[in-house]
Amino acid sequence: MKNLWILIILISTICYSQNKYFFDNKIEYEFTNHSYPSKNCIKTYYTNSKDNSYSICRTVLDSIYSEIEFIDSNGAILRKKVSHKIFNNKIIYIAKNEIRNYPYPFTYQIDNYHFSEVNDTILNNKAFKQISFLSNDLKRAKKKKLGNLQYIFDTDFDHQPLLTFSTAFEVWRVTRKMPNGLVIQSHLRDIQNKLVYSEKLKQINSITMYLIIPE
Template sequence: MDTLYFDLEFVDQDKVWAETKVSKEDFFMAEGINLTCDYNLSYRNDFKFRTKEYEFELLPDTILNNKSLRQYKLKYIGKRKRKKSFPVGSNTYIIKDSTAFHLPILTHSTAFEEWEINKKIPNGIFSEKIFYDYQNNIEYKFILKNCYKIKKSIIVPEDCLEQ
């Protein structure tokens, strides 16, 4: 978020979604993060049918800074209409080989649902995620700055999930 705070988002598909701001100092000192019922915790993906409009495509490996990286793309294969009310495009993920121990990080619910169906993409944490719009222009790009192994517990009160 900035130099003092992290903006954290927690998602457990079809169960929990929460977003919170926490100071970096508190984050690194705490053993766990307690979510309260103040957050919108119940989550359900109402767009599972969209998986018919998308597919993963494995791309050739690439070399960046003398390191071999794997890549794949989540692309829209549905019917293209001139004007859409939602952003239709594709995401390209460039994966660090050294993170193959980790399941893919899929921040979009449709990407997660598509992965659940066939799991044909490589494991790993993306070093870059690029979103291309329907005209194949880069709309935004995430670049991983650092990756650290930590152990934190996320506590969600049971009674919050029943709301």
């Protein structure tokens, strides 16, 4: 019983080790699901250019509401339906009891993946860096039908990479084998190299916004 209480205390500490989050960028991407077009949408990310361990992803539901997903990779998550109006404020307050623990369950997978730099690509007469995230074991990838993630970066931006796929973020956290820069496109391809989904940058704006979880 004593050990159980210690575990509960530790989990609580992880979830609420930070209660004030700063965001300095609002980044819009056009999300395309190549298998289910009905899921196509605009995704808006609120980020801290100096700290990619947390972000907010916002998807508009209708003329009044959005769905947000806030993830702190150090141990907290929130999914919630909110009014568009809250984004008119520079400070967003979230009740502590709405935050849930967010343990990363696939630690054992970190050694099974890596980032691989490929040739630069040219878009609108400008060269951009390309990085792929893929399995270390090609045979295993074929057996499990594992695809790969392709990121295209504009390294003119001083922004830690926005890695919303949790395993990619955890590998980056350990290896740091990914340049700073703005992700202008990302593409998930299946084992047959067919596109599963894509995200393409629409616009980026500088902002000043805080998310606060009152004690």
